[in-house]
Amino acid sequence: xxxxxxxxxxxxxxxxxxxxxxxxxxxxxxxxxxxxxxxxxxxxxxxxxxxxxxxxxxxxxxxxxxxxxxxxxxxxxxxxxxxxxxxxxxxxxxxxxxxxxxxxxxxxxxxxxxxxxxxxxxxxxxxxxxxxxxxxxxxxxxxxxxxxxxxxxxxxxxxxxxxxx
Numbered sequence: 467x468x469x470x471x472x473x474x475x476x477x478x479x480x481x482x483x484x485x486x487x488x489x490x491x492x493x494x495x496x497x498x499x500x501x502x503x504x505x506x507x508x509x510x511x512x513x514x515x516x517x518x519x520x521x522x523x524x525x526x527x528x529x530x531x532x533x534x535x536x537x538x539x540x541x542x543x544x545x546x547x548x549x550x551x552x553x554x555x556x557x558x559x560x561x562x563x564x565x566x567x568x569x570x571x572x573x574x575x576x577x578x579x580x581x582x583x584x585x586x587x588x589x590x591x592x593x594x595x596x597x598x599x600x601x602x603x604x605x606x607x608x609x610x611x612x613x614x615x616x617x618x619x620x621x622x623x624x625x626x627x628x629x630x631x
Contacts, residue, residue, distance in 0.1 A: 469495035471502075534558045587630055594623050 467477045475495035482491050494502065533540045539551030541559065550556065556563060580588070597620050604613040 467493050469493060469498050471495075471498040532558065583630070587627070590623060590627050590630070594620065594627070597623065 469475050469477045470493050472495060475497065477493035478496050479494040479499040480491065481494070482489060534551055534555045535558065536554040537551035539555050541562070544550055544555075544559070550559070597616055601613055601616040601620065604610075604616060
């Protein structure tokens, strides 16, 4: 099997990655694996391996000597370590990072997580607020039949909320 980079030598280093259920394999010869820093953990280009050989070059679309004004981190530092120096680096290197982050993660914005019970309670509270608003509007419009059914629905939701742990 030939090296995926130089396409001349026999591959001796085989890397496999699974991203979003899709398997990606990279086969490297000894020389190319050393060049990419596979044997040397400090020179290991994490972005290259996560996204395919040469993908980290996308971050270098801007000026090649561009550095973060806060921490002084450069694109070469990112390629070498696979990490950024500070939060300002995301702004400084935004142009090249966008496509890299999209490929590595589901999106580029962190939305967080909630426990299921908390989500259910929040949904019930949201529904309760909406029903109370509709109830007030129905009373103001003197639509008492609708107000009575909304009142009953609110009582039912209150019972559900009181039973929730």
